[in-house]
Amino acid sequence: METQHAERTEHAAPPMVEFGELGDFIAFYLRITQTLSFQAFVKQAGETERNLRAGYFAVLTLIGENPGITQTALSRANGRDKSSLTPVIDELERREFLTRRRVETNRRAYALELTPAGERARRVLLKAALRHEKNLRTILGKTDSEELFRLLKLLSSALTKKLANGHPQP
Amino acid sequence: METQHAERTEHAAPPMVEFGELGDFIAFYLRITQTLSFQAFVKQAGETERNLRAGYFAVLTLIGENPGITQTALSRANGRDKSSLTPVIDELERREFLTRRRVETNRRAYALELTPAGERARRVLLKAALRHEKNLRTILGKTDSEELFRLLKLLSSALTKKLANGHPQP
DNA sequence: CAGTGATTGTGTGGTATCAAACTGTCTGGG
DNA sequence: CCCAGACAGTTTGATACCACACAATCACTG
Numbered sequence: 001m002e003t004q005h006a007e008r009t010e011h012a013a014p015p016m017v018e019f020g021e022l023g024d025f026i027a028f029y030l031r032i033t034q035t036l037s038f039q040a041f042v043k044q045a046g047e048t049e050r051n052l053r054a055g056y057f058a059v060l061t062l063i064g065e066n067p068g069i070t071q072t073a074l075s076r077a078n079g080r081d082k083s084s085l086t087p088v089i090d091e092l093e094r095r096e097f098l099t100r101r102r103v104e105t106n107r108r109a110y111a112l113e114l115t116p117a118g119e120r121a122r123r124v125l126l127k128a129a130l131r132h133e134k135n136l137r138t139i140l141g142k143t144d145s146e147e148l149f150r151l152l153k154l155l156s157s158a159l160t161k162k163l164a165n166g167h168p169q170p
Numbered sequence: 171m172e173t174q175h176a177e178r179t180e181h182a183a184p185p186m187v188e189f190g191e192l193g194d195f196i197a198f199y200l201r202i203t204q205t206l207s208f209q210a211f212v213k214q215a216g217e218t219e220r221n222l223r224a225g226y227f228a229v230l231t232l233i234g235e236n237p238g239i240t241q242t243a244l245s246r247a248n249g250r251d252k253s254s255l256t257p258v259i260d261e262l263e264r265r266e267f268l269t270r271r272r273v274e275t276n277r278r279a280y281a282l283e284l285t286p287a288g289e290r291a292r293r294v295l296l297k298a299a300l301r302h303e304k305n306l307r308t309i310l311g312k313t314d315s316e317e318l319f320r321l322l323k324l325l326s327s328a329l330t331k332k333l334a335n336g337h338p339q340p
Numbered sequence: 341c342a343g344t345g346a347t348t349g350t351g352t353g354g355t356a357t358c359a360a361a362c363t364g365t366c367t368g369g370g
Numbered sequence: 371c372c373c374a375g376a377c378a379g380t381t382t383g384a385t386a387c388c389a390c391a392c393a394a395t396c397a398c399t400g
Contacts, residue, residue: 017247020235021296022228026306026315027207029322032249034204036329037197039358043333052204055386058192065190071350077187081200084387086350108348108395136196137273139328145196151310151318152199158309159206163213209388224357242378251358256380258356278365278378 040135045128052121055095060090060114060122060135063098068111070103097121210305215298222291228265229258230284230292233268238257238281240273267291 022028043052058078063069066077071089075082089112092098097118100110114122137145146158192198208224211294215224233239236247239314241259259282262268267288270280286293307315 017239018235019242019247019298020231022231022235023317025299025303026319026322027211027299027302028228029319029326030200032202033202033322033326033329035201035249036326036333039333040329041197050202053385058198061190063194065188067194069187070348073187077189077376079205080386081388082349083351083389085323088387089349106348110349116332119298129191129195129197132197133195135332139325139332144324147317148325149194149196149199149286150323151314151321152196152203152252155306155309156199156203156206156317159203159210162309163206163209165271223355240378250356251377253359253381254357259379276366276378280379 009039020112035120035131037136041129041132044132044135045125052125054125054128056089056092056121059085059092060097060118060125063112064119064122067113068101068103070109070111074112128152190271202301203204204297207306211299211302214302214305222295224298225258226262227295228266229255229262229265232291233282234284234289237283238271240279240281242279244282262288274294 019028036041040053044051045057059074062074062077069077071085072082075085078085089098089100093100095117096115098115099113101111101113103111140148177324189198201314204257212224215222215227229244232244232247236243241255242252245255248255259270263270265287266285269283270284272330273279273281
């Protein structure tokens with residue numbers, strides 16, 4: 001990582017780390033890139049609204065787009081375990097960004113819906129997300145952006161199926 | 171997420187979640203894909219060596235390729251904070267997979283080196299990583315694999331520079 | 341219509357991560 | 371030579387996440 005700010009620092013020379021096999025792995029760069037992208041988004045979002053966590057954005061958007069969605073369906077769409085969602089939903093309900101409504105036909109499930117405040121919070125985070133997305137697409141350019149998007153969608157879809165097949169009961 | 175196993179389940183119809191703006195974001199699919207890729211790798215590695223954590227692989231490889239690397243340089247190459255590394259290095263030292271050696275010319279730093287046991291552990295995890303990488307590249311095909319690799323490398327490099335510039339002291 | 345197995349959401353325990361504060365060490369300017 | 375500031379590593383506090391286990395509810399079968 002060439003994270004060298006041109007200051008009067010101890011070693012002026014860049015470290016030049018050897019990556020070995022790691023440097024040829026798609027999976028490694030996927031992880032590195034995702035981490036950097038998330039950090040950049042947190043920075044974007046954090047600068048405008050310090051009390052809105054970046055992780056809320058996907059949840060608020062998915063509920064807004066799918067009023068009445070259940071927590072399990074939401075967790076699957078978001079790619080996180082359902083138990084991870086409980087404290088997030090708790091917090092968003094406490095802040096009155098969403099409501100949990102019992103479903104008549106299925107009394108196990110909650111139907112989630114955004115409140116007006118939740119809609120506003122979603123829009124604020126959406127703005128940060130759009131800035132972030134624009135940054136990424138500016139870096140890559142139009143053609144490469146669409147290409148990367150296509151490849152990620154393809155790979156995620158295939159991996160979802162592969163992992164689902166991993167748990168067939170005999 | 172079409173995580174529908176063809177069982178006699180409650181709702182035979184797929185849930186069909188609406189993603190809204192989220193479905194157009196590179197950053198969202200980057201996160202989803204990275205999560206799935208990591209889960210698939212953990213599964214690969216876990217099936218062979220239950221007592222070797224998947225997260226050790228990058229650390230062992232980077233030390234193996236750069237004998238005498240310091241923890242800070244390692245953390246930067248790995249894209250994680252240096253404080254995250256302390257417990258990992260502790261554990262790997264306790265298991266005698268690596269040695270911490272004080273540097274004569276700089277008594278703040280440790281020089282990290284793999285032991286023979288560490289080299290062996292690295293090779294075991296490397297096998298799992300190679301299987302995982304092969305899976306990904308099989309899914310994508312040769313052309314798309316190289317394309318995705320190129321795009322991720324490009325994006326990570328650009329984001330690294332962008333984030334580094336974010337902290338210039340005035 | 342009773343029972344088995346699946347589901348929905350929650351709780352618990354453990355891991356991983358970052359940010360900030362802290363200790364010890366080093367560098368370079370005065 | 372000394373000291374302000376940078377740097378290496380650790381500690382602490384907080385968040386996020388998963389796997390597993392659990393209670394309540396539901397669906398399907400016999």
